[in-house]
Amino acid sequence: MNQKKFISNAISYFILIAIGWLMIYPLIWLFFATFKNNNEIFGNKTLFPSSISFDAYINGWKATGQVTYTVFFGNTFSIVIPVVVFTVLSAIFISYGFARFNFKFRNVFFIMMLATMMLPGSVIVVPQYIMFRTFGWLNTYNVFIVPSLFGTPFFIFLMVQFLRGIPKELDESAYIDGCNSFRILWQILVPLCKPAIFSVIVFRFLWTWNDFFGPLIYLNSVKRYTIALGLRMSIDNEAAIAWPNIMAMSLLSIMPCILLFFFSQNYFVEGITTTGLKG
Amino acid sequence: MFGLFGCRINFNIEERGSIVSNTLKMPANIKKKFYKPFRRENIGLVYILPWFIGFLVFGLYPFIASIVYSFTDYTLLKPPNFVGIQNYITMFTTDKDFYKSLTVTIIYSVVAVPCKLTSALIIALLMNMKLKAVNLFRTAYYIPSILGGSVAVAIVWKALFVNNGVINSILSTFGIAPVKWLGSPASAISIIVLLNIWQFGSSMVIFLAGLKQIPQELYEVARVDGAGKFRIFYKITIPLLTPVIFFNLIMQLIHSLQEFSAPFLITNGGPMKFTYFYGMKLYEYGFKFYKMGYSCALSWFLFAIILALTALIFRSSNSWVYYEDGGKS
Numbered sequence: 001m002n003q004k005k006f007i008s009n010a011i012s013y014f015i016l017i018a019i020g021w022l023m024i025y026p027l028i029w030l031f032f033a034t035f036k037n038n039n040e041i042f043g044n045k046t047l048f049p050s051s052i053s054f055d056a057y058i059n060g061w062k063a064t065g066q067v068t069y070t071v072f073f074g075n076t077f078s079i080v081i082p083v084v085v086f087t088v089l090s091a092i093f094i095s096y097g098f099a100r101f102n103f104k105f106r107n108v109f110f111i112m113m114l115a116t117m118m119l120p121g122s123v124i125v126v127p128q129y130i131m132f133r134t135f136g137w138l139n140t141y142n143v144f145i146v147p148s149l150f151g152t153p154f155f156i157f158l159m160v161q162f163l164r165g166i167p168k169e170l171d172e173s174a175y176i177d178g179c180n181s182f183r184i185l186w187q188i189l190v191p192l193c194k195p196a197i198f199s200v201i202v203f204r205f206l207w208t209w210n211d212f213f214g215p216l217i218y219l220n221s222v223k224r225y226t227i228a229l230g231l232r233m234s235i236d237n238e239a240a241i242a243w244p245n246i247m248a249m250s251l252l253s254i255m256p257c258i259l260l261f262f263f264s265q266n267y268f269v270e271g272i273t274t275t276g277l278k279g
Numbered sequence: 280m281f282g283l284f285g286c287r288i289n290f291n292i293e294e295r296g297s298i299v300s301n302t303l304k305m306p307a308n309i310k311k312k313f314y315k316p317f318r319r320e321n322i323g324l325v326y327i328l329p330w331f332i333g334f335l336v337f338g339l340y341p342f343i344a345s346i347v348y349s350f351t352d353y354t355l356l357k358p359p360n361f362v363g364i365q366n367y368i369t370m371f372t373t374d375k376d377f378y379k380s381l382t383v384t385i386i387y388s389v390v391a392v393p394c395k396l397t398s399a400l401i402i403a404l405l406m407n408m409k410l411k412a413v414n415l416f417r418t419a420y421y422i423p424s425i426l427g428g429s430v431a432v433a434i435v436w437k438a439l440f441v442n443n444g445v446i447n448s449i450l451s452t453f454g455i456a457p458v459k460w461l462g463s464p465a466s467a468i469s470i471i472v473l474l475n476i477w478q479f480g481s482s483m484v485i486f487l488a489g490l491k492q493i494p495q496e497l498y499e500v501a502r503v504d505g506a507g508k509f510r511i512f513y514k515i516t517i518p519l520l521t522p523v524i525f526f527n528l529i530m531q532l533i534h535s536l537q538e539f540s541a542p543f544l545i546t547n548g549g550p551m552k553f554t555y556f557y558g559m560k561l562y563e564y565g566f567k568f569y570k571m572g573y574s575c576a577l578s579w580f581l582f583a584i585i586l587a588l589t590a591l592i593f594r595s596s597n598s599w600v601y602y603e604d605g606g607k608s
Contacts, residue, residue, distance in 0.1 A: 009408070009410065012405050012408055012410060013410065015405060016402070016405055016406070016410070016416050019402065019420075020416055020419040020420060023419055023420055023422070023423055023477065024419050024422065024423075026423075026432075026435050026436070026439060026477075027422065027423075027435075029435070029439070029445060030431075030435050033438070041438065042438075042441065042443040042444060042445075043443040043448060044445075044448060045445055045448035045449050045451075045452065090329055090330075093326055093329065094326060094327050094329060094330040096326050097322075097323040097324070097325070097326025097327035097330075098323070098326075098327060100323065101319075101320045101321070101322060101323020101324075101326070102320045102323070103320050103321045103323040103324050104321075106323065109327060109330075109331070112334065113330065113334070116334065116338045118533070118589075119338075119342070120533060120536075120537055120578075120581065120582055120585055121537070122537050122558065122561050122578045122581060122582075123341075123342065123345050123578045123579065123581075123582045124337075124338065124341035124342055124345055125341075125561075125565070125578075126341075126345060126348065126565050126571050126574050126575050126578065127340070127341035127342075127344035127345050127348060127575070128337065128341045129565070129566070130344070130348075130355070130571065131336075131340070131341065131344075133355075147333065147337050149329065149333075150329045150330060150332055150333025150334075150336070150337065151329055151330040151333055153330075156330060181319070181322050181326075206425055206427065207427070209429075210426065210427045210428060210429035212428055212429070212430055212540050212544075213428075213539055213540065213562075216562075216566075217562070217565075217566045227430075228429065228430045229430075231430040231431060231434060232430050232544065235434055235437070235544075243438060246434060247434075247435075247438070250430075250431035250434050250435060251431070253429070253430070253431045254426055254429060254431045254432070257425055257426060257429075258422065258425075261418075261421075261422065261425050262418075265414075265418065
């Protein structure tokens with residue numbers, strides 16, 4: 001029996017390691033490719049570069065020459081930071097309303113919110129674009145930041161789920177002690193919701209950071225480009241693609257996501273399992 | 280209760296059995312006049328107000344406008360004219376690419392979603408075997424999916440699969456002739472499918488959570504009764520996991536039918552528009568040719584397909600999704 005178990009474990013480990021290697025191989029390859037030159041990247045299967053050179057990072061960072069990756073990173077952060085902050089605040093606020101108060105039509109509103117969560121984005125994107133155009137918001141970051149003030153159904157749902165797990169006796173006793181509803185939320189519930197809030201931060205960060213479609217349709221001047229658009233621009237002029245530079249910038253562009261993931265792994269798992277979300 | 284899985288959502292948030300409303304009763308006459316409209320519970324409306332405004336402005340209005348636009352020839356350049364169902368007729372009759380992009384998108388979804396879910400399930404089962412270093416594996420498997428539809432990943436994919444790329448170099452050591460991955464329709468779709476499967480991490484974590492919820496007693500009882508490993512798997516694990524499979528299936532299907540970034544960045548619809556996904560078509564008509572009306576009509580057709588498929592899966596769920604409480608919730 002023991003031997004049988006040993007063999008089955010060994011097979012499982014083997015499969016897990018083999019597939020795991022395939023899974024991270026593209027990323028490891030990317031890491032080493034940043035130190036290679038064009039000839040080494042292509043027509044060559046060796047993973048490790050023949051020599052270490054940081055030229056790709058230095059040259060890649062310059063991008064077009066006029067607009068560097070300093071601008072692209074700056075732009076991306078100036079979208080991501082407000083969007084994350086507003087998404088968190090609005091999700092806390094709105095989910096408190098849904099989870100703790102029993103007003104009329106609450107369930108109707110809640111179903112409406114869940115319905116918008118299932119609605120494919122492609123259906124509303126054109127009218128949204130036309131609306132933002134009439135607001136004069138094209139080529140500004142308002143198109144990303146302002147909607148996040150009004151709550152994202154998915155994150156509201158996540159917070160509602162979490163709040164429902166916190167005993168109501170807590171806010172009721174605070175209410176009897178004379179706390180108003182806002183103070184109950186701010187001083188009692190928010191500290192208890194930290195795990196859920198972290199999940200919201202992490203997912204909102206990743207989705208906004210990696211978003212390609214939004215910036216693609218709304219931003220049209222290179223000065224306002226996010227990293228996603230900057231990268232896409234550099235593979236677009238097919239004539240002479242400086243692959244090592246692009247690899248270096250690609251790696252830098254995913255670093256914040258990977259770092260965030262390593263620092264917050266547990267919140268990830270929690271966020272996924274409380275709502276069962278897509279990736 | 281809100282279950283782990285969207286399909287089991289019960290919409291009634293339980294009644295607020297409040298001590299407050301029982302203990303702090305106001306005199307009846309005051310209550311009638313002032314208290315009722317300002318019941319404490321109604322403060323909740325203030326809290327959900329931002330959502331409601333956002334819902335009307337960024338959700339409901341575009342939704343309705345989208346239907347209206349789909350019956351017009353709106354192009355951004357000139358004011359819209361009502362053209363009835365002309366857009367829908369064009370779509371089915373004169374638009375050459377329509378069937379092509381629809382077919383490729385459906386083929387993609389039909390292949391990618393089951394493959395992705397199967398790999399997610401297999402890995403989740405392996406990781407559920409109480410092995411050491413599971414966290415390490417979970418990290419390795421999960422990382423690709425956090426990068427989602429990022430441009431960097433698409434670039435890496437393209438670089439791996441170009442004619443003189445690493446994949447062909449590795450294949451050549453096994454004596455396999457280089458494949459023109461981006462050159463033939465079938466292989467171009469396959470690499471996009473592969474990219475999607477590569478990101479199975481989030482489905483895997485959801486499966487893993489589902490597996491953890493299966494009561495251990497069931498396994499023990501089955502083992503005592505002499506059931507073999509495969510029997511336990513087919514009679515216990517799979518049936519109890521069907522709600523999770525169901526949920527993953529719907530989410531991934533909705534997601535994959537709208538795929539845009541990968542074909543746009545990796546193949547740009549080529550070769551010969553064989554990877555011209557429906558999402559790309561929507562983008563091009565809406566934001567390249569500015570045929571807003573037609574783009575809306577296209578998006579409504581996609582929406583109809585998504586609704587029909589979701590309804591079909593929901594209908595079929597009675598026969599294959601197992602609910603412990605008999606599916607009442």
